[in-house]
Amino acid sequence: MQKNRSEKYHNILDNAGAVFAKYGFYKATISQIASRAGVADGTLYLYFKNKDDILYQYINYKTGIVFDKMNNAVADGKTAEEKFRNLIRCHLQEFQNDRNMAVIFQSEVRYLRDIQSQIKDISKMYLDLLSDIIEQGQIEGAIRQDLFVGLVKRFILGAVEGVISTWVSAGGRYDLVAMADPLVDLYLNGVKEG
Amino acid sequence: MQKNRSEKYHNILDNAGAVFAKYGFYKATISQIASRAGVADGTLYLYFKNKDDILYQYINYKTGIVFDKMNNAVADGKTAEEKFRNLIRCHLQEFQNDRNMAVIFQSEVRYLRDIQSQIKDISKMYLDLLSDIIEQGQIEGAIRQDLFVGLVKRFILGAVEGVISTWVSAGGRYDLVAMADPLVDLYLNGVKEG
DNA sequence: TCATGGAATGAATTTATATTCATTCAAAAA
């Protein structure tokens, strides 16, 4: 039953994620995390430098996973539209699969900003993926030329985050991934008749 | 030079906003706020119940102002498209005018969620305005009938918030309101060619 | 069976800061 170092590290990280998601970083206590992880308070300090470091490691770890999945999703598409649809679907899928992560990414905006220089920055990677997709789409003739690309990228990311945020607030009770196609339709065609 | 009760109250509120925006709610201290407002620590407790109450009052106050402006902006438009454009422009304008507010609304998501039942909820009001605009637009024949309205509303709000968030991260260095028209164009027409 | 060393423990310590309240101040009234 004894776990190796990595298993215990990830066990603490997972439970920290649950506690951070439930109470928020500042209201969460070391004791809550330790007791949920089934270890003593002091044990956390064998694996992490301090409380901040727990959140830092958590975000870094989760970011790495999502990072890879999104890159793969995009690589799986051929046309710009396929790549784009894959990216949005993957995004929704990953956040639906890990609600704690979704809550933390959404709630600890301030913290994320403070550390985003030392960490793989998921937003930056996302925006870069979108740059490539848009450029490819413009070459293919599938996407308008007269776009302010910087704005379009923020527009797209903001809207997905908004949709995820609503899903989180609703307690994750509906299928988030089902939003992918209607969402892509809105991005592509807008809301105007005709 | 002595201020009446209301002036002093608002002076504390403004300075609290600046400190919350700079350090975040939890890292901000009562002493910082008091000293920035030019009063003693204890004085804050003559005007506010406790630290939480300061943020609560701040949000409530700012929400009320923005609330009214947005309602007026929409009322000033005639067609759905005018109303919509006025709303987006007003939104960007108000947040550009008050960067501290923008930062706080963006950073204290968790806190906002925790109190949003006791407070005028700006998101809810916003989504309700959008419902009306979309419905009117569909009647006018300017907006598609085949829309999932719940999604469209979150899509729109999310995208504006994303654009504001980027502006905040960039230190508010460019003109946010200039984004209104290109943004509305994206909502209406999407990114697809043709 | 005993000895060893690294891991885990959790009570005690430290630190930080929110909050209180006895005291002071200052404006207006007498």
Next chain:
DNA sequence: TTTTTGAATGAATATAAATTCATTCCATGA
């Protein structure tokens, strides 16, 4: 000028929780 009264002060207090570290545990190997 003196008194009164409510506001303001800020040093002292209370509290909560992060962090430390002397002690205990336990798996391993002699």
